[in-house]
Amino acid sequence: MGVQSARVPCGVIIRGLTLDGFARRSVARGERLEDLMPSFRSTIEPHDRVDFHMHTRASDGFWVPEQLIHHLSECRFRVAAICDHDTMESVPEVMERAASKGISIIPGAEMTTYWDGRQWHLLVYGIDPWISRGQGFGALLARQQDDLVATAERAITLLEQHGHALPSLDEVVAGRDLRPNLVLVTAVKDGHATNLMTAHQLVMSYGESLQVDKPLEEVVTLAHEAGGICVLAHPGRSDGAGILDAERLDRMLQTIPIDGLEGHYRSYSEEDTAHYRGLALDRSLLVSCGSDSHAPGIPVDPRPYRSRWVVPFLRRVGVDVGEFDGPDWELGASEFLEVKSPAP
Secondary structure (H helix, E strand, O other), X not given: OOOHHHHOOOOEEEOOEEEOHHHHHHHHOOOOHHHHOOOOOEEEOOOOEEEEEEOXXXXXXXXXXXXXXXXXXXXXXXXXXXXXXXXXXXXXXXXXHXXXXXXXXXXXXXXXXXXXXXXXXXXXXXXXOOOHHXXXXXXXXXHHXXXXXXXXXXXXXXXXXXXXXXXXXXXXXXXXXXXXXXXXXXXXXXXXXXXXXXXXXXXXXXXXXXXXXXXXXXXHHHHHHOOOEEEEOOOOOOOOOOOOOHHHHHHHHHHOXXXXXXXXXXXXXXXXXXXXXXXXXXXXXXXXXXXXXXXXXXXXXXXXXXXXXXXXXXXXXXXXXXXXXXXXXXOOHHHHOOOOOOOO
C-alpha cells in the first residue's frame, strides 16, 4: 500500500517536539529560531511590503522555502510570516534563506482549534518551540502531528475497506508527513471524488470526521506561556459556519484573551477590512494582514500589504516602522494590493 514510513511520526524528539527535515538538521547543529532572528529591533519604512500568512509544503501549500523566499525578494517584501497548519517544520529553513535576502521572517503556525461549536483557525506568532519557554507549545505541535497521522491512517483504512484503492498515495505524499488533506487529494486524484469537499464527504460517510481541532482556550494559553501572539485568522471568511460578529467576539474575549484579528485578508472588500479593523481597534486588539497564499497564484500570490497599516502588530514582533503623515489606513488602499509575479 506504500508510504509506510510516512504513516508514523518520524524524526527526533527534542523537548517533546517532533522534528523533521531542515528543522532536525538545524537542531542537530545547535540552531534555535532565536539564533536566526536579529538581535536588535529593525526599522522599516511605512510603505514597505509585509504579509503574515503563507503556507508551504509542510502543510497544505505548494511553496518550497527557496521558491517562496525568491518570490518575496523579487517582489521587495521586508517582513513575512510562514503559518503552516499545525506545524512549524518549514520555519527554520525559511528564516535562514530569508536572512540572506534582507527579509525578516516571523515564526508562526496556523493552529486548528474549536470554540462555541465550530472550528477557528488561530495564527500564532513569535514562538520558538526549541527553547525551554516554548516547550509546552512544542509539545502541542507534536501531539497535533500525532493526531493528524492517526486520523489520516484511519481515513486510508476506511477508504480501502470500502473498495477505494489509493495507488497515488506515495506520489501525493512525496516524502512529507502524512496528513488528512493528502488523503483527500489522493482520493480525488484516484477518481473517488470530484474535489476536496466531496472527498471529505466520502470519508465522513464512513464515520471519520477528520477533525483534530484543539480547544481554542488551551492553544491560546500555551501560546501565551511561550511568549506568542494569537491572532484570529480570516474572521470574515464564513467557511460554512458564519463570520465573526461583535457579539461572538465579545463572548470569546470574556474567557479567551486573543491578541488580534486578521483585519486585512485576500478575499475582503475595502468595507470588510474597515469592519474588522474597527472590531479589533475598538477592543484594543492588534490588526494583522495575510494573503493565505499556498502557491504561486493559488489562491493568490503574497500580497503587498503596507507596514503602516499594522504598526502595533509589527512593534509586538520587534519591528519598528518609520514616521509617516496621515492615517495608518483608509478606504481606497486597494490599488496597492496587487503585485505581479516576477518574470522567470
